[in-house]
Amino acid sequence: QVELVESGGGLVQAGGSLRLSCATAGTTFDYYAIAWFRQAPGKEREGVSCISSHDGNTYYADSVKGRFTISINNAKNTVYLQMNSLKPEDTAVYYCAADPSLFCDPDGSEVGYDFWGQGTQVTVSS
DSSP states (O other): OOOEEEEEEEETTTTTTEEEEEEEEOOOOOOEEEEEEOOOOOTTTEEEEETTTTTTTEEOTTTTTTTTTEEEOSSSSSEEEEEEEEOOGGEEEEEEEEESSSSOOTTTTOOOOOEEEEOOEEEOOO
């Protein structure tokens, strides 16, 4: 069982930055792919970014490429999502999730993500 806790959400003006954290306690992200998903009001949840702790490969949705950066700390117990140049359309609840299959799905599918955090709200004002 992997427990995930997100933090770092908040209210920011367009063009601003936030850094989200996804932490696990009592274990590490070794042998997992860790992804960030988001769900805006009235919309389906979508994949934002993913990192494989196995090979370090990363993936980004087209909508966030060049603005968001995903990373993992050396202890492999925290994954970060640095979000720059935020836009109002980035407003959503952001969730992190862990997939024990090691590798990211470049299509951003939720399939295989067995463990989820509670979510953190990101609101970008115009």
